[in-house]
Amino acid sequence: MTARTFQATNPATGQPLAPAFEVTTPEELESLVAAAKDAARGFATSSPTQRADFLNTAAAAIEARGDELIAAAMLETGLPEARLRGEVGRTANQLRLFARVAAEGSWVDARIDHGDPTRRPAPKPDVRSLRVALGPVAVFGASNFPLAFSVAGGDTTSALAAGCPVVVKAHPAHPATSELAAAAIREAAAKCGLPAGVFGIVYEDGYELGVQLVQHPEIHAVGFTGSRAGGLAIVAAAQAREVPIPVYAEMSSVNPSVFTAAAIDRGGAALAGGLATSISGSGGQLCTQPGLIFVPVGEAGDAFLQQVAAKLDATPACTLLTGGILNAYQKGAAGHLAVAGVQPMTQGSEPEQGAQPQLLSVPIAAFTSDLADEVFGPLSIAVRYDRLEEVMPVLAGLEGQLTASLHATDDELDGLSDLLHVMGQRAGRLVLNGFPTGVEVGHAMVHGGPFPATSDGGRSTSVGTLAIGRFARLRAYQDFPDRALPPELQDANPYGIWRLVDGERTR
Structure with missing residues (x-):
């Protein structure tokens, strides 16, 4: 059977753009998610240095394709060269920023409360906790940021930094730009010896595969930037699952x-x-x-x-x-x-x-x-x-x-x-005394807000290093021997991260 295809449209001329892109089949989507599942455990337990190397390599691969990305995005979005050149820089810079966050490692918020078997009237258990990767994540590319909020954008970057494999649904308006960015991430994964399943991409000019992706039982969270109608549809699909999952949708705002x-x-x-x-x-x-x-x-x-x-x-x-x-x-x-x-x-x-x-x-x-x-x-x-x-x-x-x-x-x-x-x-x-346009990517930035600005009511951000917390959950270990604990919780602190030990912040 001949594969169904679609083409982007040049918004300045209204003319279709070559080449045509094949729509991902449901079977191919299943294979991508299965590969993400297979990669999830090893990626989640990879060292901070390994994930940092991956993100830094991806940044260099994005920059190496900069001229190609800009040319494709200009045709597919009508955005000017200067804006897109800045967006290439922002995309690479936020990959490197999250590489530093991953390498430093303290984002896991490791906490150790040592036990005391002599405590009375009851012994005190040894309890240790940290944030762990959720698992495979779905990310929807944004129409207005074909680079910085799309295939290699902030949602993808923060999820990868947390150790979550990512399956992106490319925005149908800019498939050529998406494919170039996807090739950069795949190249980086291969150079760093990571399984191909850490990153996948889906192409579609409709909505059916997006719903299938959100409702797949092996997808554990969703990142989205777009319209309120689109965001609410994704939230509804995620809530209709047997096991609902969080959707981090940035939707509408008039910014008074x-x-x-x-x-x-x-x-x-x-x-x-x-x-x-x-x-x-x-x-x-x-x-x-x-x-x-x-x-x-x-x-x-x-x-x-x-x-x-x-x-x-x-x-x-x-x-x-x-x-x-x-x-x-x-x-x-x-x-x-x-x-x-x-x-x-x-x-x-x-x-x-x-x-x-x-x-x-x-x-x-x-x-x-x-x-x-x-x-x-x-x-x-x-x-x-x-x-x-x-x-x-x-x-x-x-x-x-x-x-x-x-x-x-x-x-x-x-x-x-x-x-x-x-x-x-x-x-x-x-x-x-400033203007809200121009969102600085840094440690303190908050790009979220009460509903409907974001679907989670402003409890997280899609820009800045705090974004990594969206794709992790808390896990505690009680009375485990040191050798059975994750490295971040072991007494020797092999990664050298900041931790809260018996209530005191220490390295």
Whole structure:
């Protein structure tokens, strides 16, 4: 039987791209998951150095394919070369960051409470615990980050660092980019002597194989970045299993930003330019795009928004990632404009190709929950307020967000604690006098938030080294002889990691 194939589409031209990719068969998916299962035990117990070598080798392989990856991704996503070149660097850098986390080893949070058989009235047992790899993990590639949140992206990297084999479902919009990244990881695994089962990839232009992957009994967790509809469908599939599994889905966010009058007076044209860039950068197709901004009424606020609108009008139309995303953007913008009280501030031209950035305005008294629905693309709504006290109930009524930003002067901060408290309840990351786009990959970063920003309610992050904890669980050993314990819990501490021993942090 002839294999079914599909092709990506160039979003700038609407033309199909060669080559055609074969859709993975259900039988091939079963083989990939079986190989991941077979590799899981050995990979989970590999040394920190072995996993670090693998991730470092994968980083070098990604960089070696950099020009090929950029060329393929430009055709498949319409994103500019500079953005994609930066994304190649970010992908390699986060692989190396997690290599350092794996090598250092303390992420397992090893804890030792020594026993005391002489304790009365009952002897004290010897109890030791650590975090252990969950097992094979499914990762769904993201449309808006064809490299840093896809095949070799943060979910894959953090799962591999934890010792979990990964099966990726490539995003159907960029299969050629996905295949190049997959080849880099496979090459790294082979060079490091790891079984092929530590990494697999599935190609499909529909949803059936994705559901099969999520519901496979040998898959133990899922990483996803995308739409709310897609994320909730994956959550539902995972919960419908006989044994439900965690889904770490990053979904929708409008990332509210509050501007005080004093901040606008201080910031001037530079502030307007920074906001316009944050709204329209990468076609507005960033999960941290500021889609809802609160600006005071009055001449200064009017002038500020007019500057932002002028900069957006001067921004060329953006090529969005897919035709479906463009259609959803146009429909969402039209829906917002149909709400009573909403007025356009940009010219609102309709280019033949792409999406023109848009800025809308609405009085805070006319704001409705419909205007808090994410429109994925270069659109933002300015909510005009008289007093900051009016903003707090609106923020409190929003759904969970990835970020919330405040632009204020230092002199104002002490009086804004109530506002910051409300913002902190709604978002996973608070930004002061900056823009939420541009997520630093580091040890302290939190890229998550209350539902629906993330499906787990903000208890984890998909960016930064804390992400490794999503793909591990706790395990305790009671009264085991030293030789039968994992190396991380043995008295000699052969890996030299930091541990909590009888309540004291020590190496």
